[in-house]
Amino acid sequence: MSHSAQLPEDIGPGDRRTPVVVVAGLHGDPGGSVDLVAEALGAAPDTVVVRHDLSGLGEGIVRRTVRHGGKTTVSIHELAHGCVSCTLKADLLPLLCTLAARDSVHRIVLALDPAVEAESVCRGIAEVVVAGVVGRVDGPAARDVRVGAVLTGIDARTWLAAATGDEALDELGWAWADDDRTIAQLAVGQVDFADALVVTGSDAVDPLERARLGAVLSRLNPRAPALWAGADTTVTPDAVENLLMRIPAGSRRGRDFDAHAPLLRGQPPLAPECGVELVEFASRRPFHPDRLHDALDVLFEGVVTARGRVWLATQPDEVVWLESAGGGLRIGGAGRWLAAMTEAERAEVEPERAAMAGLRWDDRFGDRDNSLVVLVHTADPDEIRAALEQALVDDAELRLVERAPGQVARWPDPFGEWHTDPCVPEEPHPAATGEGRGGDTGESARKEK
Incomplete structure (x- = not known):
């Protein structure tokens, strides 16, 4: 079994579904944290990287890129009755089932657009019925794939300011019609839902600011291991693969949050630190x-x-x-x-x-x-x-x-x-x-x- 197909401790050896690694982050521009993590994971020959680019929403289209084994395929999809969520699910979920059936694919990486929430994607995998895939009985994509991990990439230079601001996504040109979320809601939600974090640009901030950011992250999601990388440091495949293996048993791995569960999850530090x-x-x-x-x-x-x-x-x-x-x-x-x-x-x-x-x-x-x-x-x-x-x-x-x-x-x-x-x-x-x-x-x- 290849390195990318190793099973986490809380996934039994009898589970043969293809693992999906969801990569989220605020910065979707080329060279941003999402791209760095997806590129590192995609270095494994048995891994497919899928990305939907929403920059063409003004033209009513979504661009889908699939990269596997050095080959990249780009396709254009029209918005389904003007709904981005419906368009992504109508295209992504059947694609996951199709890719999972290929012997050459042992892992799928979803590099999300910054305005797309990993939680929504994971819920779609678990609940939305996929119909019409040749040779497959209709049912949720979760029959064929499982969420192996959710990784969130953040930029140490900008994340805390974004997470404590009040700008709406539509003010930044990230949102589609009738979307009233703020950048802070997106930033905090991405970290809260993550199984592991990749922090880039950590050497480009003041040591006190880095310590304050670390204090926030360790309280917001204390169970998530973090990979800290400098602004000019390459996020290597080995580093990201090792990060995946550090995710503790019992992590969410795409599961919904229970509003009646204890609010202090993962034993976060309770003492003050750097004002946090x-x-x-x-x-x-x-x-x-x-x-x-x-x-x-x-x-x-x-x-x-x-x-x-x-x-x-x-x-x-x-x-x-x-x-x-x-x-x-x-x-x-x-x-x-x-x-x-x-x-x-x-x-x-x-x-x-x-x-x-x-x-x-x-x-x-x-x-x-x-x-x-x-x-x-x-x-x-x-x-x-x-x-x-x-x-x-x-x-x-x-x-x-x-x-x-x-x-x-x-x-x-x-x-x-x-x-x-x-x-x-x-x-x-x-x-x-x-x-x-x-x-x-x-x-x-x-x-x-």
């Missing part, structure tokens, strides 16, 4: 929605990311997921509290979630609580804790929550209407109720600084 610190906030009483809305301003300055489960007094049945990155905020749904479920529904809940809920069960409110983790790099942790504490209901309001929920439900609730930060009251629309990674179909807002 993880701030935990927990409470057994709900937030007042109006006051929480006002308090959220504290998450936009000096904060890399915040995430967690929120209990709103006005929405006692719903787990609200909050996730911020730089100046971008996403609010969505994460299902219902166990206390709001029927006995039959609770029987279907994952045992781990049920066990954790049992440890904190309250006779009045069940498993309802607030649990947030905030990663700061220049913000004052005490100020964040104080702002969130003041947004909780007071004793009199808590009695109403318990005894007069119908009255509480009539309180003004900014999270029950679409809003931006700062609010634009003349543009109301329904609340978001996304699932998955903290509501990836949920409300997204950007702070105007």
Whole structure:
């Protein structure tokens, strides 16, 4: 078996599906980190590198490049009813199944355009039915391929500024129609979803800045091993292959994030370092929605990311997921509290979630609580804790929550209407109720600084 086909520790030897390595990163220009990593992996003769170039979106086309064994093939694909995601899945997923059937292909590398999220691609591999491939029974591509690893390349000179900014992708010319993500949401999400990191340009930054970046990465994704390379250092095939082998057993490898799992994954450092610190906030009483809305301003300055489960007094049945990155905020749904479920529904809940809920069960409110983790790099942790504490209901309001929920439900609730930060009251629309990674179909807002 060739080096590229070696199986990670948490993949059994009986799994003969072709591994896919997904490479993501902010910088998709030639010579950027995505290209460097993909080129290094593609040096193996049994590896195919696939890339979709979205620079032709203005012309309504996507360019696909397939490179294998020194041969490069380029094809042009028209947008499927104007949707980039549909176009990529309609082309990429059948291609993966076709490549996996070839004896000469032992690994596939997907070099993603910077605006394409690895999580969406991995979900498509796992869930979208591929039909019409000759000699293959219709079904998800995951029957033929498995996500072997997700690698994210970042530039030490620019990543932290991008991850704490508030620029929208459409302002940078990266996004397609109706895409309201920020560069910070993309940057933070790419690192959070990664199994391993390749950091380039590390020798071109001040030692303190490098240390601060390392402190952020080790708290944002503590399980991900990192390869640090200088601005003029070649990312060698051996270095990247060794990085893949360092990915620990139990890493995500494309799996969806569970919003009810512990927020501090992978035992991150809890002590402050270079001004970087993880701030935990927990409470057994709900937030007042109006006051929480006002308090959220504290998450936009000096904060890399915040995430967690929120209990709103006005929405006692719903787990609200909050996730911020730089100046971008996403609010969505994460299902219902166990206390709001029927006995039959609770029987279907994952045992781990049920066990954790049992440890904190309250006779009045069940498993309802607030649990947030905030990663700061220049913000004052005490100020964040104080702002969130003041947004909780007071004793009199808590009695109403318990005894007069119908009255509480009539309180003004900014999270029950679409809003931006700062609010634009003349543009109301329904609340978001996304699932998955903290509501990836949920409300997204950007702070105007």
